[in-house]
Amino acid sequence: MLFHTHLMIGLVFFLLLKDYFTGGNEILFLALVLLGSIFPDIDDGKSKMKKASGIIGSIISYLFKHRGIFHSIFMGLGLFVLFIVFWNSYYAFAILIGYSSHLFGDIITPMGLKLFYPLSDFKIRGPIRVGGLGEWVILFGMGLVVLKSFF
Ligand SMILES: [Zn+2]
DSSP states (O other), X not given: OOHHHXXXXXXXXXXXXXXXXXXXXXXXXXXXXXXXXXXXXGGOTTSHHHHHTHHHHHHHHHHSOTTSGGGSHHXXXXXXXXXXXXXXXXXXXXXXXXXXXXXXXXXXXXXXXXXXXXXXXXXXXXXOOXXXXXXXXXXXXXXXXXXXXXX
16 A cells, blocks of 8 residues: 555544543554554655655665565564553554554555564455555545544
């Protein structure tokens, strides 16, 4: 999925799930969900996330292949645990929700994802081509969900 679609999916995940979590600042929670929703693409040399993260993104995208460990459920869970240890579980769930929304967005594309990499090379994929009509339909549908949440 494209950058803006990942953000939109992250926003919808936030709207659907936010009421299940309490214990901190909701704006910060949203910011972390959105960060999590674009963070995995730090492994893509051409992504906005990589460019925005400067030298760290350059190193990560050089060392790790795109849609490898940074697109694995284990990285999401690893960050979740790190956030619990060094911050708190409320914000840890925000990162996990954002991360999951990103993996969801990539799983539904034909390129798919190795969700359990590096333990398994099993790939899950879907029919939605990146930048294709299906992605725009999803973007539009999610936009409606977001609009509806205000009324
Ligand atoms: Zn991705």
